[in-house]
Amino acid sequence: MRTTYKLTNNIDWITIGLYGLMVTLGWMNIYAAVYNPEDVTSIFDFTLNSGKQLMWIGTSIIIIVVLFVIDYKAYDSLAYAIYWFFILLLLGTLAFASEIKGSRSWLVITDTMRLQPAEFAKFATALAVSRFMSSINLRQQNWKDQAKLMGLALLPPIIIILQNETGSALVFGAFILAFFREGMSPLILIIGAVGVFLFVLTLLVPPLYLALAVTVLMGAYLWFNYHRIRRYLFNYIGVWVAVLVMVFSVTYFIDNVLQEHQQNRIKVLVDPEIDPLGVGWNVTQSKIAIGSGGFLGKGFLEGTQTKFDFVPEQSTDFIFCTVGEEHGWLGSLVIIGLFIGLLLRIIHVAERQRSVFGRTYGYCVASIIFFHFLINIGMTIGLAPVVGIPLPFFSYGGSSLWSFTILLFILLAIDAHRKLDLGR
Structure with a gap:
C-alpha cells in the first residue's frame, strides 16, 4: 500500500485532468455531429458513433491502468522490440489488408471493429527513437548516428505511404522537433523550413x-x-x-x-474557389460551418451545417467544425486553449525527467500531438491541405483514441517513477 500511495502522489493529475476533459468534450461533440433532431436518440446509443466512442473511452481507461501497472523500465528496455513488432504489423497490413477508401491500412477484426496500425506505429517509433537517442550524443554531430536515427523515424512512414495513407505518414516529420531539442544541428531545421517555403512558393x-x-x-x-x-x-x-x-x-x-485527389487538395489550398462544388466542397462547407457559429455559437445540438450533413466526415477529420458552429469563436478558443495547455504541460513533464529517454519521449509526445492539432484545425479553416488526420482526443475512432492514450500515458507512467530513475 505504501508503494501505491507514493506512486499516486507522483502521478501528474493535471495532465490526466486535461485528458479527461478533452475526451469528454470530444465525446459530446461526436454526439452533436451525428445528432438528428427528427429522430432523437440517446448519446449512449451504441448504434451511433457517440455510443461506440463511449466504448472506446471505457477500454482506454483499462489501457491506462495497464500502462501504470507495467514496470516503467519495460518501456525503455523493450522499445526496439515494440518498434519492430509494429513494423512487421505495418508490412502485414500492406500485404494482406483489404482496400478501404483507397488505402490498405486497416485490419478488420470484426464487422464493427477495425484497427489502423499506422496510428500505433507513432508511439512505437517514439519509444525507439527515444531509446536510440539516450545512447548517443547528438550534440557531437555524429552524422552516422544521425543517419541511423533518421532511418528509425523514416521507415514507418515509408511503409505507410505505400499503404496510401499520406496524411498519417506526414506526422512522423514531427519527430524532428524532438531531435532538435536533443542537439541535432539547426541546419536540418533550416533546410526543412526552406523546403516548406519553396514548396508553397512553387504552388504560387x-x-x-x-x-x-x-x-x-x-x-x-x-x-x-x-x-x-x-x-x-x-x-x-x-x-x-x-x-x-x-x-x-x-x-x-x-x-x-501524388495521386489525383492529393493534387486536387493542394490546388484547393492555393485557390479555395477553384471548384467549390467539387474538390473544394469539404473546405468550403467547413469554413461556412465554423463562420456561421459567430462569437458564441448556435448552441449545443443546434448546428444546421452539422444536422444536414453538409460537411463530410464531420465526426472524424472535421470534428472541429462542430465546435466552431455550435460553440462559436469562444468555444473554439477554449478548445485551442486546452490543447496549448496540454502541450505546455507535456513539455513541463518532459523537462523534469531525469533520463534522456524520458525527456526525449516527452518531446516526441508533444511533437506528435502538436502536429495533429496544427494540421487538423488548419485544414478545417483552409490553412492546410486536407490530409485526413484526426484531432487528438476529439475525433471519432478507436485506433485514434487508443493510440493517443497509449502515447500520453506511457509518458505519465515514466514520469510517475521519475524519482526512482537514476537516468542515463
Whole structure:
C-alpha cells in the first residue's frame, strides 16, 4: 500500500485532468455531429458513433491502468522490440489488408471493429527513437548516428505511404522537433523550413520563373560580394544548385508522385474557389460551418451545417467544425486553449525527467500531438491541405483514441517513477 500511495502522489493529475476533459468534450461533440433532431436518440446509443466512442473511452481507461501497472523500465528496455513488432504489423497490413477508401491500412477484426496500425506505429517509433537517442550524443554531430536515427523515424512512414495513407505518414516529420531539442544541428531545421517555403512558393509561381528569380538574385549577390566571399564561392554555388533542384523536384513530386485527389487538395489550398462544388466542397462547407457559429455559437445540438450533413466526415477529420458552429469563436478558443495547455504541460513533464529517454519521449509526445492539432484545425479553416488526420482526443475512432492514450500515458507512467530513475 505504501508503494501505491507514493506512486499516486507522483502521478501528474493535471495532465490526466486535461485528458479527461478533452475526451469528454470530444465525446459530446461526436454526439452533436451525428445528432438528428427528427429522430432523437440517446448519446449512449451504441448504434451511433457517440455510443461506440463511449466504448472506446471505457477500454482506454483499462489501457491506462495497464500502462501504470507495467514496470516503467519495460518501456525503455523493450522499445526496439515494440518498434519492430509494429513494423512487421505495418508490412502485414500492406500485404494482406483489404482496400478501404483507397488505402490498405486497416485490419478488420470484426464487422464493427477495425484497427489502423499506422496510428500505433507513432508511439512505437517514439519509444525507439527515444531509446536510440539516450545512447548517443547528438550534440557531437555524429552524422552516422544521425543517419541511423533518421532511418528509425523514416521507415514507418515509408511503409505507410505505400499503404496510401499520406496524411498519417506526414506526422512522423514531427519527430524532428524532438531531435532538435536533443542537439541535432539547426541546419536540418533550416533546410526543412526552406523546403516548406519553396514548396508553397512553387504552388504560387511557375517553377521556371522561380528558378530564374533565384538565379538572378544569387548572381547579383555574388557579383556585389565577390571579393568578400570568394573563398566560399563553391559553397554558394552549391546552395544555388540545391535550391534549383528543390524547385523542380517539388513540381515533379506534385505532378508525378501524388495521386489525383492529393493534387486536387493542394490546388484547393492555393485557390479555395477553384471548384467549390467539387474538390473544394469539404473546405468550403467547413469554413461556412465554423463562420456561421459567430462569437458564441448556435448552441449545443443546434448546428444546421452539422444536422444536414453538409460537411463530410464531420465526426472524424472535421470534428472541429462542430465546435466552431455550435460553440462559436469562444468555444473554439477554449478548445485551442486546452490543447496549448496540454502541450505546455507535456513539455513541463518532459523537462523534469531525469533520463534522456524520458525527456526525449516527452518531446516526441508533444511533437506528435502538436502536429495533429496544427494540421487538423488548419485544414478545417483552409490553412492546410486536407490530409485526413484526426484531432487528438476529439475525433471519432478507436485506433485514434487508443493510440493517443497509449502515447500520453506511457509518458505519465515514466514520469510517475521519475524519482526512482537514476537516468542515463
